[in-house]
Amino acid sequence: MLIIKNLHAVVEGKEILRGINLEVKPGEIHAIMGPNGSGKSTLANVLAGNKGYEVTEGEIWFEGKNLLDMEPDERAKEGVFLAFQYPVEIPGVSNATFLKTAINEKRKYLNLPELSPKEFLDMMKEKAKILGMDESLISRSVNVGFSGGEKKRNEIFQLLMLEPKLAILDETDSGLDIDALKIVANGVNVFHKDDNAVIVVTHYQRLLNYIVPDFVHVLYKGKIVKSGGKELALELEEKGYDWVTSNELETQSI
Amino acid sequence: MNELKENKRPLEEIAEDMKVLEDLTKAEYKWGFVTEIESEVAPKGLNEDIIRLISSKKGEPEWMTEWRLKAYRHWLTMEEPKWPNVSYPPIDFQDISYYSAPKKRSQKKSLDEVDPELLKTFEKLGIPLEEQKALAGVAVDAVFDSVSVATTFQKTLKEKGIIFCSISEAIREYPDLVKKYLGSVVPYTDNFYAALNSAVFSDGSFVYVPKGVRCPMELSTYFRINAKETGQFERTLIIADEGSYVSYLEGCTAPIRDNNQLHAAVVELIALDYAEIKYSTVQNWYPGDKEGKGGIYNFVTKRGACRGKHSKISWTQVETGSAITWKYPSCILQGDYSVGEFYSVAVTNNYQQADTGTKMIHLGKYTKSTVVSKGISAGKSKNSYRGLVKIGKNATGARNFTQCDSMLMGDKCSANTFPYIEVENDTAKVEHEATTSKVGEDQIFYLNQRGISTEDAINMIVNGFCKEVFKELPMEFAVEAQKLLAVSLEGSVG
Numbered sequence: 001m002l003i004i005k006n007l008h009a010v011v012e013g014k015e016i017l018r019g020i021n022l023e024v025k026p027g028e029i030h031a032i033m034g035p036n037g038s039g040k041s042t043l044a045n046v047l048a049g050n051k052g053y054e055v056t057e058g059e060i061w062f063e064g065k066n067l068l069d070m071e072p073d074e075r076a077k078e079g080v081f082l083a084f085q086y087p088v089e090i091p092g093v094s095n096a097t098f099l100k101t102a103i104n105e106k107r108k109y110l111n112l113p114e115l116s117p118k119e120f121l122d123m124m125k126e127k128a129k130i131l132g133m134d135e136s137l138i139s140r141s142v143n144v145g146f147s148g149g150e151k152k153r154n155e156i157f158q159l160l161m162l163e164p165k166l167a168i169l170d171e172t173d174s175g176l177d178i179d180a181l182k183i184v185a186n187g188v189n190v191f192h193k194d195d196n197a198v199i200v201v202t203h204y205q206r207l208l209n210y211i212v213p214d215f216v217h218v219l220y221k222g223k224i225v226k227s228g229g230k231e232l233a234l235e236l237e238e239k240g241y242d243w244v245t246s247n248e249l250e251t252q253s254i
Numbered sequence: 255m256n257e258l259k260e261n262k263r264p265l266e267e268i269a270e271d272m273k274v275l276e277d278l279t280k281a282e283y284k285w286g287f288v289t290e291i292e293s294e295v296a297p298k299g300l301n302e303d304i305i306r307l308i309s310s311k312k313g314e315p316e317w318m319t320e321w322r323l324k325a326y327r328h329w330l331t332m333e334e335p336k337w338p339n340v341s342y343p344p345i346d347f348q349d350i351s352y353y354s355a356p357k358k359r360s361q362k363k364s365l366d367e368v369d370p371e372l373l374k375t376f377e378k379l380g381i382p383l384e385e386q387k388a389l390a391g392v393a394v395d396a397v398f399d400s401v402s403v404a405t406t407f408q409k410t411l412k413e414k415g416i417i418f419c420s421i422s423e424a425i426r427e428y429p430d431l432v433k434k435y436l437g438s439v440v441p442y443t444d445n446f447y448a449a450l451n452s453a454v455f456s457d458g459s460f461v462y463v464p465k466g467v468r469c470p471m472e473l474s475t476y477f478r479i480n481a482k483e484t485g486q487f488e489r490t491l492i493i494a495d496e497g498s499y500v501s502y503l504e505g506c507t508a509p510i511r512d513n514n515q516l517h518a519a520v521v522e523l524i525a526l527d528y529a530e531i532k533y534s535t536v537q538n539w540y541p542g543d544k545e546g547k548g549g550i551y552n553f554v555t556k557r558g559a560c561r562g563k564h565s566k567i568s569w570t571q572v573e574t575g576s577a578i579t580w581k582y583p584s585c586i587l588q589g590d591y592s593v594g595e596f597y598s599v600a601v602t603n604n605y606q607q608a609d610t611g612t613k614m615i616h617l618g619k620y621t622k623s624t625v626v627s628k629g630i631s632a633g634k635s636k637n638s639y640r641g642l643v644k645i646g647k648n649a650t651g652a653r654n655f656t657q658c659d660s661m662l663m664g665d666k667c668s669a670n671t672f673p674y675i676e677v678e679n680d681t682a683k684v685e686h687e688a689t690t691s692k693v694g695e696d697q698i699f700y701l702n703q704r705g706i707s708t709e710d711a712i713n714m715i716v717n718g719f720c721k722e723v724f725k726e727l728p729m730e731f732a733v734e735a736q737k738l739l740a741v742s743l744e745g746s747v748g
Contacts, residue, residue, distance in 0.1 A: 048703050051695070072702035081703075088700045092718025101714065102704035109705070141718065158704065 007058035016042040018222035027194040034219035035241040044170040048082040077109040079165030083155035090142040127160040148175040156187040173207035185210030205237035296353035325442035325452030338609040339638040354484040417462040424460035439522040447518040458488035463498040474503040485516035494529035501532040527562030539575035546605025549577025556583035560592035568595040570726040572735040584613035587621035594623040597723040602635030611641035616652040625656040631667035638670040647678040658688040
């Protein structure tokens, strides 16, 4: 589904990603972990096509198509979804208007008929329920007046509504208390099926108790320095990032 | 913390966007056609003879001619205002023609006698004048250059005692009402352009809603400038008698011309006890081309007087057109418990300049006013909000709330806010909030990431920004306003 080859990316003249290689297959959950500043969010934003990030080298293939050739909205319509670390507010635009436009743009792109207002509303109600969200949310402006936790929940709500092929969760767990974390994780688990994939970007192991990854990758200074199964996350939790990062330094010094 | 916000974009990227902007701002001004019609145009220039000519063309009584001449003589002593935050070359007031009218076959009596070319013009603008084709619930007075060509649904309205006609007709048919109220809110001594208008005003609408009558339909005037090198000087007077209600809409367009044309209107509203007037404008005069050539100078004085207790006047405006806009629809809150409202969206793109806002003058006790202003600047335009809130010494318990938001698109435009607050009564409460935001690349990226194109994303963000104002517009107008906004701003992110 997703193949990343030797990816290098620059932000404000500084190289943040320095040769990432990663393959994600349908049905898989990958966790990308690493200390602050290791390039986790950069990777998420590069995949989504944020123009503040410049790819200087490497390739990204998504479902056999060159992702780097596509505009951000095209990537989204192809099925790439980013749950933002800091979801922005769009005053005056209701969640309903926003999501209806998004869904129908995508459907148009895929040559599907538009959803009728009733189908759309029913879908909204059903998905809101999964996340324990109040229906009044439908008419509220996108993220305006939402608490940090509500914003994160709204991201997962959009994930359920848009049903992408690849979901990238950028620090979705930050700022969530344990109850909210469980609800959000449950939302992701409802979304996750054999034909889609999830990349969980996180600093902490905590979320991975609820969204269980097939693979864990440790990102450090713009490179994946260690990969393993879900037990790697637990090991990291126990030993701290120093454990891998000092390994990395040793390898470098050899 | 938020690494998304401060990122610099590569130059090619910006250049690419500029190209998109260039392509899209070429989107043509759809209303720019010229009607080929024989017109009677007064010679250029302004003097007492021209004023007498205008007055006699309109078949006005002596008192009206005298009033015009007094205004003219006063105008001669005045100077053009220099305080607005706009700049333009000096206007040669002797190089303008002050009267232009389509040649008439006869006095208009019914639509059959209106030149079909004119009917076609208005139809093309989306304003059919045949009642059966018209929007249900909207009566229209159509003004072409200096004259009103048709007023629809007059009969239906007459049954309720409502007078809706051109101001020229009102001067002839209802002289007492006109004498009593004309110039009572905006005297000809008020300002330079009000004085000029009083001297040369051509046509406009007159509305009188009698006591206790709720006007059953929206009243609307559509102004069209067609002739070259003429100015349009319309005059509108609306009187809502005790306990009555009326909602009035105004729309306007002009052909594409290389030279600048002057539009200097005066609108006066009078609300008596418990009366309410809702006045909405969608202003779409030709804004000039993208190099800033041509376009209308829109120098307008609009003012409403809440004379009676518990009366209410509400101004809603969507300003997208004109090369220069200079207008401050205001409320004088004389009656106790009277209410004034001002909701505005002003959009400037390319080289447009707008200096607009409101004045809320609180004189009566427990008067209340609300101001919501949304300024959007794109291209190399200049957009200023200028507002005065004045609380007189007798205005016990007066309250004002002002909210003034500016949105910038790109980095070549500017937005300014000039709030003036004068309070002479310490029981009054005045609140002012102002924000300036940029259409954030992070907002656009967020919407892009959900599959929404950049164009649609900008429209969505801008419409969201203006929502509080759009919801004050009558339904058909709100839709129109949204479309207009999309056209005015297409591709204007940089």
